[in-house]
Amino acid sequence: MLSKEICATYQAILIEELQPAMGCTEPIAIAYAAALMRDALGELPTAVEISLSGNIIKNVKSVIVPATGGMHGIEAAVAAGIISGRFDLKLELLSILGEDDRISLRSYLKKTPIRVSELKSNCTFDLLVTGRCGENTARVQISGYHTNIVRAECNGKSVIDRYVQKEVLAASTKNAANRSLLTVESIIEFADSVELDELRPYLLRQIKMNMEIAEEGLRNPYGASIGQLLLKDGNVSIKDKARAYAAAGSDARMSGCEYPVCILSESGNQGITASVPVIVYAQESGKSEEELLRALIVADLLTVHQKTGIGCLSAYCGAISAGVGAGAGVCYLEGGRFHEIAHTLVNAVAILSGTICDGAKPSCAAKIAMAVEAGFMGWEMAKSGREFFGGDGIVTKGVENTIRNVGQLARDGMMETDREIIRIMLGKS
Incomplete structure (x- = not known):
């Protein structure tokens, strides 16, 4: 059973994170x-x-x-x-x-x-x-x-x-709630047991805002219209629709759409990526509002957990963390708990970790589509009893160890990559 401190901290993290923002x-x-x-x-x-x-x-x-x-x-x-x-x-x-x-x-x-x-x-x-x-x-x-x-x-x-x-x-160097207390196992237990009364308004706002900008991105041409492209053949699966809606939200946001979104880890694209696939999947598969809200808690907090070790900005594409979070949220919706979610996360991280961030721009929508695809593939692997093992690249035995490895890679290992990306973008290379 989670302590009162952990429950209060996780609730505070969500309230701090799920804030509205208009524009990148x-x-x-x-x-x-x-x-x-x-x-x-x-x-x-x-x-x-x-x-x-x-x-x-x-x-x-x-x-x-x-x-x-x-x-x-x-x-x-x-x-x-x-x-x-x-x-x-x-x-x-x-x-x-x-x-x-x-x-x-x-x-x-x-x-x-x-x-x-x-x-x-x-x-x-x-x-x-x-x-x-x-x-x-x-x-x-x-x-x-x-x-x-x-x-x-x-x-x-x-x-x-x-x-x-x-x-x-007095605490201005960081957000007040201690994100180092996040663990995969505790996040799932929190999502299972938390009373939703206080969090419900924040989660419902996340659903409303992030779906509205996704729908706007599908209605009108923005950027490269990646979301529309993913739906152009008509006969699409739930997973295709989930990817398309997430990409469409970014299409619109990166091209100046004035709809607000609920951000996550200080990022609108990450807020869209973590939430929209879970929302679409829940709606298309007939899940209840309570099931959706609890799955969003999993997706949101797992995204924040990954980003805590990475940092606010880096050369590592934050959409990858959010796509992994979305895959875990869908896994939770379908009854997965610690074992399945841990394998979903590790599998998905192994697929696309190392994708670079070269700034906010229209191509973010395509990266988001691929990040959500990796999240779904990680979940499909977990459902089928397939997994990547410790020693496969940066994957280490234990989900928390793998999350730490990704943080080290993004925060420390990619520092020179980040500097070179900036030099190239500023024409100094």
Whole structure:
């Protein structure tokens, strides 16, 4: 039986993780920082400088910033945040922009110098935005994760208390709930036994938001329309439909769709990938709402568990972790428990681990389709009593050991890969 501490922690993790965001989270985090900077300055800045860690640059370079009329890039994200100014909306702050705001945005970009540079930092998620107007200067720094304000000042005086409660600031280097307490076995036991009353609103919001953007991606052309491509032949299986819906959500999100999603591990694509296949599978196979909600808990927490060792941003494609989580969630829906889910996870990880992240962009949808396919294949192998064994590549005996290996590979082993990807993307190779 799980302790009260474990149950409370797992519940807190889900509540912290399942937050809404409109648009790819890296440009939105830039916009959020810029809106905070404008507020700290007290007026519209006439010159802006922004320094960002390489991983943020990578994830902003090719993706459309939502509500900007199709604009790309760091400068557009900065300006959009300044024009919005609604830092109180956090990762949904661009949702209020209308056509008049887009006119103001284009005008602001033409007349305001915005200087961009790479921030050399030991943290993969780190950004510092500075704004000036006349004699006044304001700075805001976000580090560690997308809404973690570690610095806010005006004319050298800290104003961080305006934006961060003191008890939150004391733990600002990480989310409050301890993710190191996650284990595969405990996650399954938690999903089996937790009272759903408190989590139900968050999980239902995840279902609503993530299915809405998936359906939008299937209705209209976005990116390379991978989701539509997967359904073009008509006679498709439940698994094909699950892959297609997940890919379609990313098609739309990466191409500037203004629908919000429920994120996971600070990522909209990971939120879509972990949840949508489970939702589609449950709906198509006639599962009850309670069965679906408990399966989503498994998929969500297993995704977070894998990502805890990897870190927020790296050269390792986060959709792989989420696709593995989705496969485990479907396995749970069909009655699988620790033995089957552990083998599903290990099998799926062995198939696609090492897939690189080369930034947020339309091809993420295709990677998501393949990640979900790996999750399903891992489950099919487990159902058939087939498995990859310890010593097969990075697979080690014991599911927790294999998860640790993936974390080590992504966090430490792929550091130089990450640097080279960024050099190539910036034309410095």
